[in-house]
Amino acid sequence: xxxxxLITPEGTKxxxxxxxALKRIVETKTRQLFKSxxxxxxxxxxxxxxxxxxxxxxxxPQEELCKLTDNKGRLVVLRPDSTVPIARVVATRLKEAMLxxxxxxxxxxxxxxxxxxxxxxxxxxxxxxxxxxGSKMADIEVISMALSVLSSVGEKIAENVNFSVNYSLxxxxxxxxxxxxxxxxxxxxxxxxxxxxxxxxxYPALNDILDKIGEHKITNALKxxxxxxxxxxxxxxxxEIFQDARIAEILENMRELYHTVCDMxxxxxxxxxxxxxxxxxxxTGLVIKGYLEGYGEExxxxxxxxxxxxxxxxxxxxVGMAVNVDAVANVIAKKYTPKITAPDILxxxxxxxxxxxxxxxxxxxxxxxxxxxxxxxxxxxAQDYARTxxxxxxxxxxxxxxxxxxxx
Amino acid sequence: xxKPLRIALTKxxxxxxxxxxxxxxxxxxxxxxxxxxxxxxxIPDGNLEVVxxxxxxxxxxxxxxxxxxxxxxxxxxxxMNGKLFELVNLGFGKCKFALATKKDYPxxxxxxxxxxxxxxxxxxxxxxxxxxMDVDIIKIEGSVELAPLLGLADGIVDIVETGTTLKENxxxxxxxxxxxxxxxxxxxxxxxxxxxxxxxxxxxxxxxIHGKTN
Numbered sequence: 001x002x003x004x005x006l007i008t009p010e011g012t013k014x015x016x017x018x019x020x021a022l023k024r025i026v027e028t029k030t031r032q033l034f035k036s037x038x039x040x041x042x043x044x045x046x047x048x049x050x051x052x053x054x055x056x057x058x059x060x061p062q063e064e065l066c067k068l069t070d071n072k073g074r075l076v077v078l079r080p081d082s083t084v085p086i087a088r089v090v091a092t093r094l095k096e097a098m099l100x101x102x103x104x105x106x107x108x109x110x111x112x113x114x115x116x117x118x119x120x121x122x123x124x125x126x127x128x129x130x131x132x133x134g135s136k137m138a139d140i141e142v143i144s145m146a147l148s149v150l151s152s153v154g155e156k157i158a159e160n161v162n163f164s165v166n167y168s169l170x171x172x173x174x175x176x177x178x179x180x181x182x183x184x185x186x187x188x189x190x191x192x193x194x195x196x197x198x199x200x201x202x203y204p205a206l207n208d209i210l211d212k213i214g215e216h217k218i219t220n221a222l223k224x225x226x227x228x229x230x231x232x233x234x235x236x237x238x239x240e241i242f243q244d245a246r247i248a249e250i251l252e253n254m255r256e257l258y259h260t261v262c263d264m265x266x267x268x269x270x271x272x273x274x275x276x277x278x279x280x281x282x283x284t285g286l287v288i289k290g291y292l293e294g295y296g297e298e299x300x301x302x303x304x305x306x307x308x309x310x311x312x313x314x315x316x317x318x319v320g321m322a323v324n325v326d327a328v329a330n331v332i333a334k335k336y337t338p339k340i341t342a343p344d345i346l347x348x349x350x351x352x353x354x355x356x357x358x359x360x361x362x363x364x365x366x367x368x369x370x371x372x373x374x375x376x377x378x379x380x381x382a383q384d385y386a387r388t389x390x391x392x393x394x395x396x397x398x399x400x401x402x403x404x405x406x407x408x
Numbered sequence: 409x410x411k412p413l414r415i416a417l418t419k420x421x422x423x424x425x426x427x428x429x430x431x432x433x434x435x436x437x438x439x440x441x442x443x444x445x446x447x448x449x450x451i452p453d454g455n456l457e458v459v460x461x462x463x464x465x466x467x468x469x470x471x472x473x474x475x476x477x478x479x480x481x482x483x484x485x486x487x488m489n490g491k492l493f494e495l496v497n498l499g500f501g502k503c504k505f506a507l508a509t510k511k512d513y514p515x516x517x518x519x520x521x522x523x524x525x526x527x528x529x530x531x532x533x534x535x536x537x538x539x540x541m542d543v544d545i546i547k548i549e550g551s552v553e554l555a556p557l558l559g560l561a562d563g564i565v566d567i568v569e570t571g572t573t574l575k576e577n578x579x580x581x582x583x584x585x586x587x588x589x590x591x592x593x594x595x596x597x598x599x600x601x602x603x604x605x606x607x608x609x610x611x612x613x614x615x616x617i618h619g620k621t622n
Contacts, residue, residue: 118472168600201599204497230603271600291597296473297491298597 011113011121021338022329023124025157027106030126030323033148034104037141039128042103044085050075052088057307058282066110066121078110083282083305083320086129091312099132099316106325120326127302127322134306134317136257139286142319143169143261146300149323150290151268153331163335166293168269170229171258172276174283174303175250176242177225184218194222198275201226217243226275232258234272257286282308288321292331299327342390343372348382350398357397383407412450412457413598413605416466416478422590423460425500426479430454433612455605464488467593476598477606482588483567487528493599495610496592499617505531505585508574509563510556515582525555526565535565535585553577 008014015023031041050067053060066078079085082105090101106126113119128145130138147169154163177198181191190209197206203226210219224241228234235255242248254272262270276287283303290300302321309316345364349357361371372391374382379396386394386407396403417423427437430451439449440458449458459475463484469475471490481501485494505528509515515522523544526532536543548555548564553573555561565585574580592613599606 117468166601170600201493201495201594203495205494229600269601271603273600291600293601294473296471296595296597 009121010115011119013120013122017340018338019329019333021340022333023325025338026323026325026328026332027124027126029152029156030149030325031104031106033145033152034126034128037102037128037145039102039104042086042089042105043107044079044082044089044105046078046107047076048079048085048088050077053077053080053084055084055282055308055311057305057311058084064111066112079107080111081109082107082125082127082322083129084308086131087305087309087318088312090131090316090318091309091314095314100138101131102128103131104128124325125322126325127320129318129320131309131318131320132316133319134304136253138317138319139257139304140260140264142302142321143171143257143288144264146288146290146302146321147261147265147268149300149328150292151266153292153328154335157332157336158338161336164267165331165335166268168271168291169261169265170271170273170276170289170291171254171261172273172287172289173250173254173285174277174281174287175285176238176247176274177277179244179247179250180218180222180225184213184222186213195277198222198226198277201275203227228275229273230271234274238274286319290323292328294334295327295331297324297327299324299331341370342392343370344391345369345371345393345395346374346382346386346389346391347371347395347397348374348379349377350396351377353397353399356399360395360397360402410455410602410605412455413477413602413609414457414459414475416459416461416469416475416480418463418466418478418480418484418590419460422463422479422481422501425590426498429498429500429613429616430456433616454609467492470593470595473595473597476595476602477609478593479590480593482586482591483528483531485591485593486531486534486586489530491596493594493596494591495594495599496613496617498590498592498613501588501590503567503569503588505535505565505588506568506581507535507563507565507583507585508553508556508568508579508581511578511580513556513562513582515563522562523560524563524565525552525561527552528565531585532565553579 060080065080068076070076086103094101104127108122108124110122113121128142130142150167150169154165156162190213193209194206197209206226207223210223213219221241228238235251238251258270258272282305284306285304287303288301289298292299300321300323304319306317309318347357347361357373361373364371374385382394392407394405394407417426427440431437435451435454435456437451439451443449447460451458459469461469463480466478466480467484467488467490470478471492479498483505521542521544523546524532525546525548527548529545529547532545546561552564552566555564556579557577563582567588568574568581571581594606
């Protein structure tokens, strides 16, 4: 019995007309941007061996992976992320290529979302990876792309369609957290709990667990870590809390970066959050997140991942970011609905004149017009059809003549 | 004027406690008192908008960002596990999750797999996973106390306030699972996009709460 033949799996959907057009608008705009910065596109397979994602530096919960087996019974997954397979490609086929490598992609990622929460299993992403450089300029390049994506969300959507969307770009650095945790005397389980509480900015519970561990400089600093977000003032507050040479150096670099980013940015809001500590990240330094007004989650995220490629046997630094195309399209959809335009001309062929009609249509299309064939021969029916479809002009091709009719 | 900050309140007791808290901070909550059947109410002088919802829905609305903040019990937060910021322990709505069985029932004895009835299967699962204990969990919607009495389950994991219901039915707490109270939650994007407004409110709330306990 076929029970599920008329629906799609939860968390997936068919994109029709306007939805499809919006998605393409976002993809095309970001693609143009990436290309204009010298990035080349690559496509990785939708299927990857599970082993590719079985990493030390990032944990993919197995219940969230879409798993299959190949014809030899080996475990295969629908890619849950695009950065890992790109690391694999670079560490193998591109190992001899000149560095840095600038790569971009536009492809979906798959991760089972919790049921009935309105989240997607299939998320369309577009992103960049800048591989082989650990320099400050590499970080700045990626941040500048993120800013361009965010600031241009409402720009040039279509001819004469421009609107503004408020955005924020957030910068963090996971090394501050790592430094502190490295010096904290606690069990791995406690450390993981502390991390999750910092991530959730759960101040009361964080204070409780740290009080149990003891009261000293490190625990006091960890208590303050999730509160350290906002603008420039964050650095002053952080300097008071972290009196440590290594952390001071990280902060100093970050502050410099923050100023550079503020200088390049014109209208958005740049924020710092020293409490960005996501468990599932392979990030080793800078982390970035982008927010748009009207969307409840980040629409863009990225960072520096200097250890990921070494897991595939090629020890080089890298930095990148990914945009959630569906989220951005969702934000645009609140202010703009793409118009699906009707064809300019409908061609009706009398019986026996099909070849003539096709030739005529080809000529018209070459001049830039959108031409549709009417599939029957009845002229009256064709007029009704054109009216309903909102096609303004009709051409009748018969053996002796060509007749043009304007449809009111 | 900015768009008002939207705060979702858990209908019922938490709503009343939160309104009391807001009033003590000087907000005019007349609209909430005279709500009738309305579900979205405004507190104009605070540029706030109150939304009334069931506990689990408060989390859903805040997680999706259609509400900026919410007040919800830790019990529902533990069961739902959403991605949001849990900024303040408001202190009211206090109770606890506990494992209870029939009085003097040797729950941890023997090698058989135990059966637990609960309205909170995720909380139950996490609790026993932490103990490396395999258990069968049965979801019950109503009075969970019935399950061990009828012989369906060895024990229950449920919210315990005073313990009266347990006592009257010959049940007793074996072990506490977690302490519960009302939390102020915030959407992860709202906190960043509207930091100033939210921090001002949070600061006022915290001062009030700590003032009370000291």
